[in-house]
Amino acid sequence: MALTKAEMAEHLFLKLGVNKRDAKELVESFFEEIREALESGEQVKLSGFGNFDLRTKSERPGRNPKTGEDIPIKARRVVTFRPGQKLKSRVEESKPAGSDS
């Protein structure tokens, strides 16, 4: 079972006693704030967890795999996640639960 926003909000309610409406808002605005920073071109550094970085990729030649037609892939900006050392060592020996997609 994957962790979702609903479970995160429920956890804030159970563990910290934050009321359910506020908990839901906090979870929502947490991810929204990260998206806004990245959208504006700003890197996000969450110590103990990892960094969300931005990389600009220049235009490169591509091809429509169905038709074989040559179509350039436009320049674009992408998000990459670099896990911090602490998170890396915490998961090193973890075994993925189940064989989900």
Next chain:
Amino acid sequence: MTKSELIEKLMDKNQHIAARDVELSIKEMLEQMAQTLQKGERIEIRGFGSFSLHFRAPRVGRNPKTGETVKLDGKYVPHFKPGKELRERVNEGLEL
């Protein structure tokens, strides 16, 4: 933007929630996310992205200082796949 800057922004935008609750909540969310991955489970946040573990095969490495070879065990590393909304917004931000 750092974690403390993120916390301050969220305090600003959620003034009806006690500042202490905002701070503790952000820290708790990150801890829960780390624990989830540590348990080998995935995180799926619609519109943001998903986190999962990827396997790194065992390999023979080298100590860069001594040149000595070392056997490195296989391990898991965290992986993030941005969701559609995040991908689109980050890319549109570029065109502005």
